Amino acid sequence: MTTPLESHVIEQTISDIVDDKKDLPGALLPILHDIQHHFAYIPKSALAIIGRSLKQTEAEIYGVISFYAHFHLEQPGKHTIEICRGEACQSMGSTALEKAVKKQLNVDFGQTTKDNNFTLEPVYCLGNCACSPSIKVGDKTYGRMTSEKFAKLSEQLSLYKISLGEEL
Amino acid sequence: MTTTIYLPMDTTALSMGADDVVKAIEFQSSTNGQTVNIIRNGSRGMFYLEPLLEVETEQGRVAYGPVSVDDVESLLAQGMLTGESSHPLYLGLTENIPYLAKQQRLTFQRAGIINPLCIEDYIKHQGFIGLTKALALTDQTIVDEIKTSGLRGRGGAAFPTGIKWQTVLDAKVTTPEQKKYIVCNADEGDSGTFSDRLIMEADPLSLIEGMIISGLAVGATQGYIYLRSEYPQAHKVLEQAIASAYQANYLGNNIQGSKRQFDLEVRLGAGAYICGEETSLLESLEGKRGLVRAKPPLPAIEGLFGQPTVVNNVISLATVPIILAKGAKYYQDYGVGRSRGTLPFQLAGNIKQGGLVELAFGTTLAELVNDFGAGTYTGEPMKAIQVGGPLGAYLPEQQWHLPLDYEAFSEVNAVLGHGGIVVFDDSVSMTEQARFAMEFCAIESCGKCTPCRIGSTRGVEVIDKMVIDNQHGQSTNQAALNELLVDLCDTMVDGSLCAMGSMTPIPVKSVLTHFSDDFINDLPTDHLEKVMVKEQN
Numbered sequence: 001m002t003t004p005l006e007s008h009v010i011e012q013t014i015s016d017i018v019d020d021k022k023d024l025p026g027a028l029l030p031i032l033h034d035i036q037h038h039f040a041y042i043p044k045s046a047l048a049i050i051g052r053s054l055k056q057t058e059a060e061i062y063g064v065i066s067f068y069a070h071f072h073l074e075q076p077g078k079h080t081i082e083i084c085r086g087e088a089c090q091s092m093g094s095t096a097l098e099k100a101v102k103k104q105l106n107v108d109f110g111q112t113t114k115d116n117n118f119t120l121e122p123v124y125c126l127g128n129c130a131c132s133p134s135i136k137v138g139d140k141t142y143g144r145m146t147s148e149k150f151a152k153l154s155e156q157l158s159l160y161k162i163s164l165g166e167e168l
Numbered sequence: 169m170t171t172t173i174y175l176p177m178d179t180t181a182l183s184m185g186a187d188d189v190v191k192a193i194e195f196q197s198s199t200n201g202q203t204v205n206i207i208r209n210g211s212r213g214m215f216y217l218e219p220l221l222e223v224e225t226e227q228g229r230v231a232y233g234p235v236s237v238d239d240v241e242s243l244l245a246q247g248m249l250t251g252e253s254s255h256p257l258y259l260g261l262t263e264n265i266p267y268l269a270k271q272q273r274l275t276f277q278r279a280g281i282i283n284p285l286c287i288e289d290y291i292k293h294q295g296f297i298g299l300t301k302a303l304a305l306t307d308q309t310i311v312d313e314i315k316t317s318g319l320r321g322r323g324g325a326a327f328p329t330g331i332k333w334q335t336v337l338d339a340k341v342t343t344p345e346q347k348k349y350i351v352c353n354a355d356e357g358d359s360g361t362f363s364d365r366l367i368m369e370a371d372p373l374s375l376i377e378g379m380i381i382s383g384l385a386v387g388a389t390q391g392y393i394y395l396r397s398e399y400p401q402a403h404k405v406l407e408q409a410i411a412s413a414y415q416a417n418y419l420g421n422n423i424q425g426s427k428r429q430f431d432l433e434v435r436l437g438a439g440a441y442i443c444g445e446e447t448s449l450l451e452s453l454e455g456k457r458g459l460v461r462a463k464p465p466l467p468a469i470e471g472l473f474g475q476p477t478v479v480n481n482v483i484s485l486a487t488v489p490i491i492l493a494k495g496a497k498y499y500q501d502y503g504v505g506r507s508r509g510t511l512p513f514q515l516a517g518n519i520k521q522g523g524l525v526e527l528a529f530g531t532t533l534a535e536l537v538n539d540f541g542a543g544t545y546t547g548e549p550m551k552a553i554q555v556g557g558p559l560g561a562y563l564p565e566q567q568w569h570l571p572l573d574y575e576a577f578s579e580v581n582a583v584l585g586h587g588g589i590v591v592f593d594d595s596v597s598m599t600e601q602a603r604f605a606m607e608f609c610a611i612e613s614c615g616k617c618t619p620c621r622i623g624s625t626r627g628v629e630v631i632d633k634m635v636i637d638n639q640h641g642q643s644t645n646q647a648a649l650n651e652l653l654v655d656l657c658d659t660m661v662d663g664s665l666c667a668m669g670s671m672t673p674i675p676v677k678s679v680l681t682h683f684s685d686d687f688i689n690d691l692p693t694d695h696l697e698k699v700m701v702k703e704q705n
Contacts, residue, residue, distance in 0.1 A: 088590045
């Protein structure tokens with residue numbers, strides 16, 4: 001549970017982000033990106049703050065958030081792992097890879113592991129189609145992925161040696 | 169003596185470990201007392217050789233690849249820094265590698281050669297010649313030049329770029345609040361395509377230059393690049409390139425002292441395939457759900473914020489500078505029929521030598537996948553090739569001799585699209601691919617048109633039903649279900665506003681037509697079990 005003090009800080013941060021971007025033409029997506037970049041998800045209290053600032057209803061803001069696969073209203077695990085389900089990756093065995101990863105982490109798409117370390121998501125093309133199958137962890141894409149390589153990678157990630165987007 | 173080394177920083181090179189190779193070279197060369205200057209270029213597009221390391225020598229750039237961290241020690245020991253040929257990874261002069269030497273690089277002329285973030289490097293390699301010429305021309309002359317070049321939208325729809333620009337140029341803005349926009353569609357969501365990403369990561373200034381020229385041509389002063397959020401590296405490179413372009417006075421309110429203005433901003437998408445459709449993209453840019461708009465009005469008349477807007481694909485815009493620099497005729501001389509110029513084909517999927525191959529229109533799939541691609545990655549026979557992304561047809565072997573041009577492909581109900589080529593070996597299940605086309609549409613449909621939103625879900629269900637009936641030996645139902653599936657496809661084609669719903673039937677029908685023996689019969693056991701379990705529940 002967030003304490004009243006914490007939620008005050010969260011709301012202040014959101015307000016600052018909104019104030020910074022609200023005058024941009026078509027400001028909503030840039031605002032949502034900045035909030036998610038800061039918190040790793042979009043806290044529910046953001047809906048009212050954004051709505052007030054952009055003169056839109058919370059329902060409208062929610063409608064936009066829920067339309068886009070990239071935005072999340074729940075806190076994800078420490079690392080978000082995206083497995084490409086595109087055709088190029090399928091041709092190189094991504095369906096089997098997907099199955100192996102789900103089994104190893106014991107989660108399905110959209111779920112977070114018990115230790116809160118990994119959230120698994122599908123992705124439809126990472127643009128790395130000549131070195132399929134590909135996965136993405138944070139901002140880093142990995143090509144020619146196999147279930148063996150993934151087991152090793154997830155072990156390194158579990159040891160917190162790699163933070164989001166950084167290498168060993 | 170300092171040796172100059174090039175190692176790419178594009179997504180694919182990074183995904184194959186280029187950063188680690190850089191660290192290893194820095195560490196080991198300094199231990200050896202050798203001084204190196206490592207330049208992070210963009211990839212040459214020979215992705216099967218990534219990470220591709222190049223060393224500058226008196227003879228030219230010498231290539232080694234694919235290089236892993238474990239190779240660095242032996243490479244340095246065997247004279248890599250002087251371009252020695254004894255190491256097994258030695259590939260000779262980069263430009264003589266047949267994969268590259270056989271290409272006709274126009275749009276990608278600088279990719280992998282220059283430092284993508286260095287304006288001086290860009291200028292040294294014919295950058296900004298097109299813009300300099302455009303600044304001296306009238307808006308109509310620029311538009312005419314693009315029309316004459318025969319350039320058509322490279323995003324897939326292949327609409328003549330010059331005609332689109334003419335419409336925006338002719339659209340009048342009368343009040344100071346009104347203004348025209350240039351929007352670059354960088355929402356490259358089709359599986360098997362990466363040419364937009366590569367040009368943005370390897371030569372971002374060519375896109376920026378193309379957008380400035382487009383602005384001059386139609387009278388727009390504001391540009392947006394709508395970039396998909398799945399491309400964080402392209403985002404990083406673009407932001408830096410735009411900042412340097414502002415600093416060097418190529419963007420802003422007095423471009424190179426011409427008193428002409430153009431401002432440019434990157435906006436990120438958020439994981440919605442449909443936002444690659446131009447009207448959905450505009451909705452998204454306006455901060456809304458990416459619901460497709462009905463046309464007319466055309467975006468060229470009422471586009472972003474209701475204003476006249478050019479919406480062009482990355483490759484279309486990045487090709488504009490060379491057309492202006494070398495003249496419309498030079499560009500038009502490449503290609504066949506009504507497909508003029510070159511297309512950066514993308515060899516992807518189960519292919520031994522995947523990568524980007526820029527060639528004039530008119531070459532064949534067989535030449536591409538055999539001569540350049542060297543067959544499948546797995547070494548198994550090729551079974552099907554999907555061209556043009558998830559909404560493109562699966563082509564059987566008898567169609568691989570077709571010339572790659574827009575008209576020849578649409579004649580056989582296939583799609584050339586963005587030039588993405590995904591190869592499948594004979595382990596592919598065509599049933600799974602047809603089913604996935606429907607599933608993908610169900611996931612990514614914006615929901616506006618019922619045939620697309622619901623029809624795609626029904627499509628998955630009909631295919632599953634056919635599989636189940638087939639398992640139960642009820643072959644009598646198959647013909648009726650097949651008819652239902654075809655009918656569903658026709659409804660989607662007739663009743664959807666945009667390509668998502670109206671083109672999803674293309675891959676499905678291509679399977680029904682060309683792989684009828686495999687359809688329903690070739691589902692792998694584990695998938696079959698899943699379908700049967702679902703039935704029991």
